[in-house]
Amino acid sequence: MTNGLPANAHALENGLIEIARKAGAAIMEIYKTDFEVRSKDDASPVTEADEAAEAIILPGLHALTPNVKIVSEESAAAGDIPDVSTETDFFWLVDPLDGTKEFIKRNGEFTVNIALIAKGVPVMGVVYAPALEKLYFGGPDGAKLIENDTDPKTTAITVRPMPKDGIVVVGSRSHGDPEAMKAFLGDLKVREMRPAGSSLKLCLIAQGEADLYPRLGRTMEWDIGAGHAVLAAAGGVVENMDGRPFVYGKGDFANPYFVARSPSVPVTYQN
CATH class of the missing domain: 3.30.540.10 (Fructose-1,6-Bisphosphatase, subunit A, domain 1)
Structure with missing residues (x-):
């Protein structure tokens, strides 16, 4: 290096x-x-x-x-x-x-x-x-x-394939918009909505205990960088809401809305 x-x-x-x-x-x-x-x-x-x-x-x-x-x-x-x-x-x-x-x-x-x-x-x-x-x-x-x-x-640890009986969606324990979350999930079959704090949400996907984390609210780069590294190493992805790769080092370090997921979970991105 x-x-x-x-x-x-x-x-x-x-x-x-x-x-x-x-x-x-x-x-x-x-x-x-x-x-x-x-x-x-x-x-x-x-x-x-x-x-x-x-x-x-x-x-x-x-x-x-x-x-x-x-x-x-x-x-x-x-x-x-x-x-x-x-x-x-x-x-x-x-x-x-x-x-x-x-x-x-x-x-x-x-x-x-x-x-x-x-x-x-x-x-x-x-x-x-x-x-x-x-x-x-x-x-x-x-x-x-x-x-x-x-x-x-x-x-x-690795991400898991999409469960046939429905996915586990993780969300913030202290932040969130239930109506926006419902609209984003659309027709996806959801078995459980699981609240979790901090970057543990990304880690739950990384270890195969959850499948999807749509973040429809404010975060900063330091909030998710480490969790993103763990999830990526476990085979998962973090993407912008239009499907573009998520990058770090932006001028104000503020994040756009994003989705973290196992690649086997299909999502519909906004254009």
């Missing part, structure tokens, strides 16, 4: 997983306390856990890949945004605590998200849910789930 990345992809994977686990441990220490909730300029919530995790992740990534730029949610909110684009060879995309609302609700469905973007495409990513003791990783060699922090069990 170039641009300051380790030549050994295995070393990069191990380093990335270690950074995510350290950030998750810091989050869990704060999770046990009576933490304070503040509002950012866009009215979204932030806690000291978001900041503590970022304070671990950024130096860790700098040490792992000294010459690779980093775009991270909390730094971006403070105005620290490096110049990257869809043409940039490599950059890290970080959400130190994805699902802050789930963290505040204490339902466990929050994650540490770190993705490596190459020319607009997520090529490696880790999604770590410390309260659930689940770590998802996606890279050139495929996707896997590591469960149980003290006695880890690793399982290779």
Whole structure:
């Protein structure tokens, strides 16, 4: 690899997983306390856990890949945004605590998200849910789930074929428009609508527990980059609502509406 990345992809994977686990441990220490909730300029919530995790992740990534730029949610909110684009060879995309609302609700469905973007495409990513003791990783060699922090069990994961008895559709636990979702699904046979927090929605498709995630609302690139990397490594796709490939490094880092799915699930895109 170039641009300051380790030549050994295995070393990069191990380093990335270690950074995510350290950030998750810091989050869990704060999770046990009576933490304070503040509002950012866009009215979204932030806690000291978001900041503590970022304070671990950024130096860790700098040490792992000294010459690779980093775009991270909390730094971006403070105005620290490096110049990257869809043409940039490599950059890290970080959400130190994805699902802050789930963290505040204490339902466990929050994650540490770190993705490596190459020319607009997520090529490696880790999604770590410390309260659930689940770590998802996606890279050139495929996707896997590591469960149980003290006695880890690793399982290779892939998307599943479309179930004959109906698909499982995942949606946001804290956001969403039921009527818009119903209109998008149209005549698809749906067996279950399953709410889930944070980027775990993409990971559920990656591990074959769900089939489709239409996102008909606002998200930012750091919200889904790592989950996209896991899903792509598991054989899934993330696309714009017109079927075009989804890219990263857009000027404002804001996402259009999108759909994440197993390729066996047919959808009708808007022109």
